[in-house]
Amino acid sequence: MHIDVLEKRWMWLVGLMVVIMLGTIFYTALANAVHPPSNVETIDSTRLHLSEEFAEDKLGVETMADGSVRVTMVAARYGIFPQHIEVPLKTPVTFRIATPDVLHGLHIPFSNMDTMVIPGFVSEVTTQFQFEGEQPMFCNEYCGLGHHYMWSRVKVVAK
Amino acid sequence: MKGRNTILAAIALIVGAGVAQAGPSSQVAWTVETVKLVKSGDPEKGKQLSAMCANCHGAEGVGMAPNMPSLAGQQADYTYKQLADYKTGSRANPIMSSFVAQFSDQDMADIAAYYASMPLPASGQGATGDAAAAKTLVRRGDGKRLIPACAACHAEPDFRNHHGAPKLEGQHASYFVDTMKAYGNGSRANDVYSVMRNIAKVLTDEELKNLAAYYANPGN
Numbered sequence: 001m002h003i004d005v006l007e008k009r010w011m012w013l014v015g016l017m018v019v020i021m022l023g024t025i026f027y028t029a030l031a032n033a034v035h036p037p038s039n040v041e042t043i044d045s046t047r048l049h050l051s052e053e054f055a056e057d058k059l060g061v062e063t064m065a066d067g068s069v070r071v072t073m074v075a076a077r078y079g080i081f082p083q084h085i086e087v088p089l090k091t092p093v094t095f096r097i098a099t100p101d102v103l104h105g106l107h108i109p110f111s112n113m114d115t116m117v118i119p120g121f122v123s124e125v126t127t128q129f130q131f132e133g134e135q136p137m138f139c140n141e142y143c144g145l146g147h148h149y150m151w152s153r154v155k156v157v158a159k
Numbered sequence: 160m161k162g163r164n165t166i167l168a169a170i171a172l173i174v175g176a177g178v179a180q181a182g183p184s185s186q187v188a189w190t191v192e193t194v195k196l197v198k199s200g201d202p203e204k205g206k207q208l209s210a211m212c213a214n215c216h217g218a219e220g221v222g223m224a225p226n227m228p229s230l231a232g233q234q235a236d237y238t239y240k241q242l243a244d245y246k247t248g249s250r251a252n253p254i255m256s257s258f259v260a261q262f263s264d265q266d267m268a269d270i271a272a273y274y275a276s277m278p279l280p281a282s283g284q285g286a287t288g289d290a291a292a293a294k295t296l297v298r299r300g301d302g303k304r305l306i307p308a309c310a311a312c313h314a315e316p317d318f319r320n321h322h323g324a325p326k327l328e329g330q331h332a333s334y335f336v337d338t339m340k341a342y343g344n345g346s347r348a349n350d351v352y353s354v355m356r357n358i359a360k361v362l363t364d365e366e367l368k369n370l371a372a373y374y375a376n377p378g379n
Contacts, residue, residue: 047188049351056184056352074352077321078307081352100351101321144321146311149300 039124048074048100061085068092075104075117078146080137086155087129094126105141108154116141129156185349186247187240189322196264197239200272209270211258220277225285225333232279237325238271241349250349279316280329283375287332288368290376296366297373304361309370312354316377323351332371339367 003011028034048054054074060082062070069091074081076099087093097106097117104117110131115123138151187193209216212230217223220231230238244250245259246267262270295301300308312324320326327335341347342359350356362370 044190046190046193049183049185050188055182057182059352076352076354078311079305079352079354079357081357083305083357144311145314146300146307149302149305149307149311151302152305 039122041122041124042120043098043122045098045100045119048098053096054098056081061087068094071095073097073106075099075106075139075150077101077144078150080106080139080150080152083152084155085137085152086157088159089132089156090128090130091159092126092128094124097123097125102143103141104139104143104150106137107140108135108137110135113137114140132156132158183249184351184353185240185244185249187243187249189236194236197236197268197271199265200235200239200268200270200275202269202273202276204266205269205271205273208262208266209273212270220274221280221329222331222334225283225331226337227331228334228338229280229283229330230274231277232329233271233274233326234320235268235271235275236322237320238274239267240323242267242270244349250347279326279377282378283329283331283335285331285333286372286375288365288370288372290369290372293366293369293373296362296370306358306361323354327374328377330371330374332368332375335371335374336367339370 043051043054049056052058053072059072059074062072064070069087071085071087071093073085073095075097093113095106095113095115097115098121099117099119102119105115106117106123107114111127111129113125113127115125117123134153134155136151137154139147143150215223215227216230220229220233222229241250242259242262243264245252245255246262248256259267296306297309300306300311309327312320313327314320314324316326316328338347339355339359339362342350342355343362344360345356348356
């Protein structure tokens with residue numbers, strides 16, 4: 001079968017591009033340890049408000065003995081509770097979030113806090129905030145008619 | 160008899176207020192069992208059980224006075240939850256708590272099914288606000304104050320609301336305003352995770368009046 005020289009060169013070039021791109025993805029994923037959420041922890045979503053950890057009066061920001069911060073939150077149609085939280089700058093902050101209803105996703109801009117919140121599971125993310133100021137925390141998984149109203153305020157303050 | 164009722168009412172109020180302050184806002188969990196129980200409600204039995212209810216909530220499920228809520232057409236899951244909350248003290252009202260004490264879970268499901276089988280009231284009494292002015296809040300909410308559109312949970316009459324959100328169409332305006340104010344000051348707190356308390360406390364009196372008028376006359 002005759003293949004034109006120019007065609008052959010393009011085939012090599014395209015093949016090389018695919019290898020480079022896949023290589024980049026694999027390298028960054030492995031080198032930066034990108035992985036799916038590793039915290040697999042189940043909870044009964046229908047009884048979430050009756051649970052020990054996610055009871056309404058237990059939600060909020062708590063400073064642990066080692067100086068790190070734990071934030072317990074609930075994402076429910078259509079809000080993120082508590083609606084206002086204050087977290088310290090450049091300190092390990094562990095979010096523990098659950099939902100009593102449907103799938104939600106929570107994201108805070110200018111940070112790597114981004115997680116799905118799946119009914120029946122507890123989502124846990126640990127991050128450090130690098131920038132001071134107020135940011136929205138919003139839902140980025142379509143969850144229903146009020147999805148685009150689902151956001152809360154996160155204030156990052158210097159210690 | 161009257162004296163005993165007053166004492167019972169006082170006890171219910173004290174216990175109710177105590178429970179409402181701490182602990183979960185409601186003991187009702189929408190587990191498969193609860194959903195099945197509410198679905199199994201028998202409107203015929205509910206009709207017999209609700210003979211007393213008619214004194215205030217009307218034979219047709221329309222509140223006899225503007226401060227007595229209409230129950231006609233209300234979603235069964237919502238009515239069931241309120242009855243259960245009165246029973247456990249999550250929602251405090253001496254009169255309702257004393258009535259509900261005699262009902263089993265199945266009775267409450269039957270009563271809820273009975274009211275759900277009626278059509279929503281055509282209109283409610285006591286509207287003084289401007290219904291048209293409320294449309295923005297109903298359809299768009301107010302993002303800056305973290306207020307979702309009312310219609311996101313309290314859907315248009317032809318659609319079902321998800322668990323926990325009542326139908327509002329045809330409700331008496333005075334009852335609507337009273338309820339929202341009770342959520343706003345926390346004297347009513349059986350909304351799981353403060354979903355309504357958060358909204359009610361940032362709405363102005365003017366907005367509440369307008370919203371009440373909007374829902375009292377859904378045809379407009």
